[in-house]
Amino acid sequence: MKLRRLFQSNPEMNLKGMREHLKNEYGIEVDNRRLWKAKGEIEGDHVQSYGKMRRYASMIIATNPGSTTIVQSELVAVETKTIEDGNEASDSIPPVMKPQFKRCFVCYEGVKAGFLTGCKPFFGLDGCHLKSPYKGILLSAVGLDANMHFYPIAYAIVEAENNERWKWFLQLLTEAIGEKAINGQPWCIMSDRQKGLIEAVSTIPNVSHRYCCFHIENNMVKDFGTSYLKNYFWAAAETTNLQKFHNIMNQIKSFNKEAYTWLSNIDPKHWTMSCFDPNVKVEHLTNNHVESFNDWIEEVRFKPPIDLLEGLRIQNSNMMYARKVTADRWQEKLTPKIQLKVTEILKKSRFAQVTRVWDYEFQVDYKNNSYTVRLDEGYCICGQWKIRGYPYVHAAACINSIRANIYDYCSNYFTTEQWRKTYEKVIHPLPDESMWPPFEDELLFPPPVRRQPGRPKKHRRRKVAGEERTLKPISSSKTCKNCKEIGHTRHTCKAPPIVEHPAPTTPVQRRGRGRGRGIGRGQSKDKATTTVAPNTNSTQGNRGRGRGRPRGRGRGGIRHATIQDMEQSENEVEEHAQETEAEELTTVELPLDLFQTQPTR
Structure with a gap:
């Protein structure tokens, strides 16, 4: 309670x-x-939740017309009865067949409409493990809005991640959003290099498929094991100029020929920006936006299926409304993130030197390199403008030189108008289960509990390929107390034990520790100072009373002192005597006129 x-x-x-x-x-x-x-x-119980999946799917379609919700099941034998006659079993009754949950797919109409009208023709695919007793995989398709934020399009609960399930998911997804975007542009899909996923994506006509460069890097470093290859690889992946890409590949070839051969077997159109489709206007090289979505739904991955889907719907609804409010309040032409990037580019463009050779053609000198820019064609020889969708430093310098507005040269995919279109629609809420209408259908049995392949994990995850292992540093300053060598301790010392004979001891009285009493040099009652006139050896002034330094009176114990202690004590007595003698002989000499005319203090 x-x-x-x-x-x-x-x-x-x-x-x-x-x-x-x-x-x-x-x-x-x-x-x-x-x-x-x-x-x-x-x-709630997971078994009861699986049993109500069909009823829940019908409520989604009733409250959100136009949505796509598919619940797939299969008939399985759940029980077998036999009639026994004495000790022998007679004819057995056929097994009772019951529907069992297999997989489901959800795509809301409000989400689909926003993606088609306001987002780029690009989305990523990935799967994450569910943490319920019946396990399973959550497949998801996640796009990008005009402000470069992840935008969940559709998701599905399946029993495993393989070629068959990905084909089933992509078939339903293309039926929901179409095989092409509204403007006729083919889809661009980002994913890892899983074999079943690559085959499933190839079934969509005219699609361009990008591979996550992070996974390619891990595989390359795992096979060839050098960190220098990572720098070469990312330089080749991030360049937008095809000739520069070939130059970097030649450098990789001279550094490691086997790595060059392995990387050349991957078509460059899948992983380098120099070969990407320029109409997509997405510069992403990794699938991080889908990984962000998986982290975003971390708290609902252990819940029963209906609670899981309801948690996703509520999170998605809250996100869409919050972004709608932000987009309505934003008054600039470009979205906040793109405007920030363009502002940084304008700052860098101040250091570029522009030479105008024709009406819209320019030569730009920047960082000891020359670039050709044609503003009327949206062309820069570096290729950045074509791939990213907004002018880079060279084009921005030319736009500034003619006093034009750089916002007019950015793609419509990054405008605030497109941003608002993405969140015009809404995901309508579902009523409480007590208000659902009756549904005449059999309850679904939960899927079988599947044991994951391999030995269960008992320790923390292993490091991914290319990730360095952190080892506890071994101290080299350990000194053995036996042999006095550095690098080990007396417990692991292989030298014979060394026995040290103690020095002879003599019982002596310990010096007392207290405040001494004596007569020293100090201030007298008549405030006279001990002085010496020039060329004289006589002293003037009275001897003062003060705190002296002779040995004091105190309380001490008896201990056995070594010869070293006795020698140290004798040295201290000699030093003390020398200091006392030096203080008594110390005098101050003053000029004669000062001594005769002014009283001493």
């Missing part, structure tokens, strides 16, 4: 928050197993 009220007010609370709440409010400490069990009882 205590946790139930807490979950009603905060459904996204995790196990750590539950533990802290119980400890702070009630002084109770509960382990994770009991918290997980209590959380499952509050959130």
Whole structure:
């Protein structure tokens, strides 16, 4: 009851928050197993959730017309009965066939309309593991809006990630959004180099497929094991000029011929910006926007299927409305992120030297290199403008030289108008389960519990390819107390033990530690100072009373002192005597006129 009220007010609370709440409010400490069990009882049973999937899908279509929701099942034998006659079994009854959940696909009409009208013809594909007792994989397609933020398009719950499931997912996705964008531009898809995924993407006609360069880098470093190759690889991937790409590849060939051969077997159109489709206007080389989506839904991946899908819908609805409010308030022509990038480019363009050779043709000298720019064609020989969709330093310098507005030379994909179109539609909410209409269909059985291949993990993950392993530094300053050598200790010393004979000791009285009493040089009652007149050896002034330095009176104990201690004591006595004698002979000489005319102090 205590946790139930807490979950009603905060459904996204995790196990750590539950533990802290119980400890702070009630002084109770509960382990994770009991918290997980209590959380499952509050959130609902996974078996019951799978059984209501068809009913939930029908509610999505009823509340969001035009949406695509598919729940696929298969008939399985769930029980077998036999009739026994004595000790022998007679004819057995045929097994009872029941529908079992297999996979589902969800794409809301509001999300689909926003993607088609306001986003670029680009999306990434990836899958993440679910953490429920029945496991499974969540496949997702994630695009980019005009402000370069991730935009979830569709997702599906499947039993495993392989070629068959990806084909099924992409078939339903293309049926929902079409095989091409509204402007007729073919889709551009970003993913890793998983074999089943590559085959599934190839089934879509005229599609351009990009590979995540991070995965390519990991595989390359894993096979050839040198960090210098990473710098060459990223330079080749990020360049937008084809001739420069070939020059870098030749450098890789001279550095490591095997790595060059391995990299040449991957078509450059999949991983280098110099060969990307210029109509897409996306400069991404990695699939990080899909990874961001997977992290964004981390808290709902352990929930039952209906709660999982409801959590995704609520998060997506909140995100879309928040971005709609931000886009409506934004009054600039370009979106915030693109405007920030263009502003930085304008600052860099101040250091470029521009020579105008024709109406819209220029020569730009920047960082000891020359570039050709034609503004009427949107062309720069470096290739940055063509791929990114907004002018780079060389084109920006030319635009400034003719006093034009750089915003007019940016692609429409980055305008605030397109940004607002993306979030014009809405995902309509679903009513409470108690208000759902009756649904005449059999309940679905949950999928079978699948054991993951391989040995279960007991330790933390291994380092990915190319990731350096951090080792605890070994100290080289350890000194052995036995042999006095550096690099080991006496416990691992191989030298014979060295026995040190102690020096002879003599019982002596320990010096007392206290405040001494004596007569020293100090200030007298008549305030006279000991002085010496020039060319005389007589002293004037009275001897003052003060705190002296002779040995004081104190309380000390008896201990056995070594010869070294006795020698040290004799040295201290001699030094003390010399200092006392030096103080008594110290005098101050003053000029004669000063001595005769002014009183001494």
